[in-house]
Amino acid sequence: MTSTPAEAAEAILPALAARTSAYRIDDLDDHARRLVRTAFTDTLGVALAGSGFPGITMIRAAAGIAAKDGGSLVLGTTQRVPALDAGLLNGVAAHALDLDDGNSAMGGHPSAMLVPALLALGEEIDASAPDVAVAYAAGYEVMIRLAYGLNPAHYQRGWHPTSTIGVIGIAAAAARLLQLSADHTATAMAIAVSHAAGVKANFGTMTKSLHIGQAVRNGIFAAKLAAAGYTANPGALDHRQGFLPVYNGPNGFDAARIVAGLDGLPLVSSEYNPIKLYACCHSTHGAIEAAREIRRAQGFDAGSVEDIEIIVDPNRLPHTDRPVLSEALSGKFSLQYVTARALLTGTVTLADFDGDAHRDPATLELMSRVRVTPSSPDGRANSFTATVRARQTDGAVLAATCGPHASDRDTPVDPLLLQRKFADCAGRVLPTDRVSSLSAVLRQFPDTGTTVRELMRLAEVPSRPDARGTA
Template identity: 45%
Template sequence: MAVLDTLGVTLAGATEDAPRILYDALELGQTRGPSLMLGSARRLGCLDAALVNGVSSHTLDFDNTSNTMAGHASAVMIPALIAAGEACGAGGRDVLLAHAVGFETGARFGHGLNFHHHEKGWHPTSTLGVFAVTAACARLLGLSPEQTANALGLSASLAAGIKANFGTMTKPLHAGQCARGGLMSALLSRKGFSANAQAFEHKQGFFNVFNGPGNFDAARIVESWGGPFDVTAPGAAYKLYACCAGAHAAIEAALMLVAKHGVFDPRSIERVNTWTPARRLPHTDRPRPNSALDAKFSVQYCVARALLDGKVVFEHFEGDAYREERVCGLLPRVHAAPHRPGQFAPDNNNGAVVEVTLADGSIQSAKVERALGRTAQNPIPLDQLRAKFENCASRVLGPKAVRAALHAIDRFEEVASIREFTALLETAV
């Protein structure tokens, strides 16, 4: 499912401004190579392809996440693995195995460093995801254990990304830089480029610098590998809405109210209260978003859209949709707060309550323990993920090409050549 979902959102993301600006500003078209810039017919060097496709994969904020890593694992790995796979002649099974290795690596770093790392303000998609990408690419490229360890040490110096840049083009740039950095670390290490073997444990190494002394547990990173693998439990979290995952439970609670009441007239609403996890609010409490990207991180905007439109879709986060008068008129009445005592179990970091007070004094409320797709225990049905892929891919591919891509992805383990597979994803320009 990770390949299906990530390629779909990457193809759709390729139509957005961030990858276009990146491609033009860095003049990536000056050098040709074996790796496809998804959503185009252009072929770049594998590092450039990993960079721009990584940006495309995350620019819509529609990609899956690792609950344990607290970041977007597949969006950083798949672009790097596809680009490297095209360059080295890998097949689909090679990519799937490498993705599993990388997903587990990212999760293991999450076990040892989160949630202090996340709450400190680092963006784990890139600060921990770079280790996931490095491990995945090391597996794909056939690095030895010693070369892999060296590559991980090298990538510790490439980890970067702060949550202050959420809601801007720099957030998906984190993913692109991470994809490029992890692949580059593996490529350099394969050729003998050295790094400190103590890059993590050193007093000035990654653990102490990024988390601070006493705020990590290195032993948890290496214990109990495969018992079970994180990719199966809790599993990757998939999205039905192209916005921050921290708003999804609140969206679904609002949609539950719409299912009972019908879409709301903004004039009938006196006040809307939302209660979401305290951990989410630093990046989702945005009472008045100032751009389409910023709206993706506004729980107030997302809930308002759900209540007034009965859905939350792509178009709500494009162009000037965030300025729509009836939505902006409701936003001052939508309030965000952390879970109240007793609303949820103390370890619930996904649930939400939405309460609507109407002008006649009546109150309607709905509660969601976790949004659909947040764990392997409440998965999004495969037919919905396939429909999501079709919707995303159809932004750049015709119906026949979308069907061919779906057919190949369904049999991805049998794909003999990633280069031949990506030919199915090429566009006319």
């Protein structure tokens, strides 16, 4: 990949800003509205389920976050705090369970960034559902376009694109929600460039979800600073000492691809975000599905398995080849662990990543028989497909090849599947009547007349004594 010539450099952020600041709700076609609706439904449910993550209490205490009248809701509570703090806490909640949607081009999780940011800022300014839908489209455009020009090299170098790229997209989304000019939007993104952070070495620890919370907070902060007149270099992305060459190396990006076709339809009209059924890294889901298929096969006996081979795309291996786990959270990034759990139980659940679950003797025994092997190039770059082969003591070899269970461009997510997942996640915090009311509003999103403030009132944990969750 190559960078742009010097005379063409330092123009990317203004070009992106001019495009995204002009977005209107009429620019969102049926595909785009379905993508946005799915993103808000799935992410809000996942964030409610993740609101009990212990790290959130630690962050609140360490940062001294206090309640504020007229602020934005901290999910899982009735409390409201400044929008920056709500974005931080709810961003962590949205990613804590690793159950949030993904995007292949981004190599990350766009909605765990965009939805908490837009709900926090949207509640503060009393935005409408169409307002936040348009802002989502703006931020999404920036995130995916940057990924087009940076990945897979950016991901392979060890950066966490959800936060490094995402913070710039959050700034664009927040700027659009605040209705900033194109010039101020470019400034917001330039400020956000200096907040880009997050390395994959921290995957499998509490810090991974902190990447998202911090990026959400800092993206909103960047837009607010730009609105106040703060300055930044609009060439901070493609300057010779800017984001592209500094983070990817002088020849590690394709600047032209970032802006190619910028005058076409918004990317929310063509891209897609598969939703997750398992609370672990999407790179492991193909192996889980293959293991589940093997377990259902006639003659399978987990107790007689003596060798397991998992074959995956080499891009999956640096962060998922984990034969030894330091804590339960590490299991979210272990092909060995999740495959063993799926073979033993038929699925992978939230409980598999809690407490001492990673020390289960039967799981450890089966993990010791697992080998992880990179697949040969087959023309499917960055594939999420996995092959699992289980050889038993009787000589039988059972094998399956599967990709993640997810929607794609041609098969929209099953609305019933989405609603079941939402009810399961939100129901961990909210009583049944609240889950039903919130779900009904989200099914009409973004065409509902409900404002963000009204939506977030439905997401509150009721204060009555018999309600589930913490008031």
